[in-house]
């Protein structure tokens with residue numbers, strides 16, 4: 001159940017075998033239990049003795065902003081195991097001093113909003129993909145503690161491949177697998193871990209192995225792989241087992257902290273709501289029904305053994321060399337040193353029909369950005385039909401590392417057609433720029449707070465010998481209007497990329513024509529000068 005501070009805790013009505021001591025004045029805080037050294041057993045930790053600490057881990061946000069009037073309360077149902085697991089993870093991160101280094105990958109499932117609670121780095125990913133995303137994050141930020149948090153639908157159904165391969169590669173991440181044996185979020189469909197005979201909305205007569213197969217034992221399955229370092233199954237069935245879960249969670253995080261490889265903790269957890277049980281019954285059911293099928297055990301503990309997957313660093317060569325994109329000697333000065341970037345970052349959206357060179361224009365811009373020493377990202381978006389379907393791409397140019405390649409509010413919209421102009425204009429940030437491929441704007445079009453420039457790029461390109469060069473005309477206009485990148489860099493990129501000499505000649509002219517048009521003839525609906533631009 002959720003207490004007044006909003007974190008799910010064990011129902012106080014349950015006869016707890018713990019001694020509750022109020023250690024702080026904050027009566028509204030959450031109770032947690034810690035093992036105590038018992039002098040009567042040779043100072044070893046006695047797992048049956050507990051100390052209660054009444055405080056909420058600082059790893060949680062003080063306020064859960066998503067909840068309008070209930071800012072201390074999680075969205076979990078009373079008696080849900082997710083709240084308990086969150087608490088155990090938060091306390092372990094706190095004790096290990098890892099809060100500032102942690103990146104928490106939330107799944108799709110009831111725990112989709114974990115990022116509203118954990119005051120750490122957060123990423124929410126598509127259903128089942130958490131171990132793949134966590135792999136990418138850990139590999140690019142090896143010093144971070146990366147947690148993949150998943151339910152049984154997420155990990156053992158749609159995400160079976162991701163978890164198996166992450167474990168098999170021995171990724172140095174930690175996976176917390178909350179196995180409640182049912183799909184909670186979507187209203188009680190059968191999960192791969194649903195028990196034989198258990199009814200669900202998709203197994204209304206009870207799970208039958210002949211029809212739905214047997215429950216998947218993920219911990220045991222992963223323990224057949226060579227790479228994982230630590231695999232344990234624990235349960236939230238009673239306080240003793242919650243203490244074991246607490247230690248397993250902490251150990252899994254320590255393993256990652258120490259760079260010792262892949263750690264995985266499966267946690268048998270209650271879902272009272274879907275099972276139609278009260279919180280006490282749901283907790284007892286874990287011991288009575290789940291543990292006999294999913295025995296608690298340490299299936300792998302190679303903490304003191306050498307890593308199964310040895311580090312082998314590839315030969316160190318610059319990526320640009322490997323990709324063969326090193327600028328040619330004598331190519332145009334890339335202006336890295338001479339071009340002053342009068343912005344912290346610029347977000348650009350380029351949109352049009354497939355075939356108008358929309359995606360290519362984005363790629364050329366990021367190539368230019370790289371050559372000017374900027375951080376860059378390019379994110380394409382298009383339908384199954386590449387040609388003549390709608391396509392757009394997101395481009396970020398930044399002096400700092402880019403958090404997300406997604407551009408929701410572009411500073412600059414390059415609209416290659418009217419459809420894109422109308423579709424994306426309202427997203428443009430106040431004070432931003434729209435560069436529109438057209439002799440004039442549609443009569444009924446207006447974009448308050450935005451500077452709109454129209455340029456007949458397709459006509460200009462046509463006259464130069466190839467309509468296809470309209471995107472380069474637009475590039476010239478973009479560079480002239482915003483001065484975000486140097487025209488010299490554009491030329492050097494075109495010279496490297498365009499292999500056919502006649503096309504290169506047209507592109508050179510198109511670039512110049514775009515720039516000249518802005519200087520001399522552009523129809524500009526000036527509203528205000530965008531921040532940071534000249």
Ligand SMILES: Cc1ncc(C[n+]2csc(CCOP(=O)(O)OP(=O)(O)O)c2C)c(N)n1
Pocket residue numbers: 108109110111127150151152153154155158180182183184185186191
């Ligand atoms: C690609 C995709 N397929 C299906 C869904 C629907 N869906 C959302 S959550 C979920 C399963 C949730 O169960 P589980 O992972 O066990 O987490 P729980 O809610 O029980 O914590 C499903 C099938 C989705 N969001 N995305």
Ligand code: SF4
Pocket residue numbers: 075076077079080081082110180184185270271272273274
């Ligand atoms: S439906 Fe089940 S898993 Fe989801 S929040 Fe409620 S109790 Fe927890």
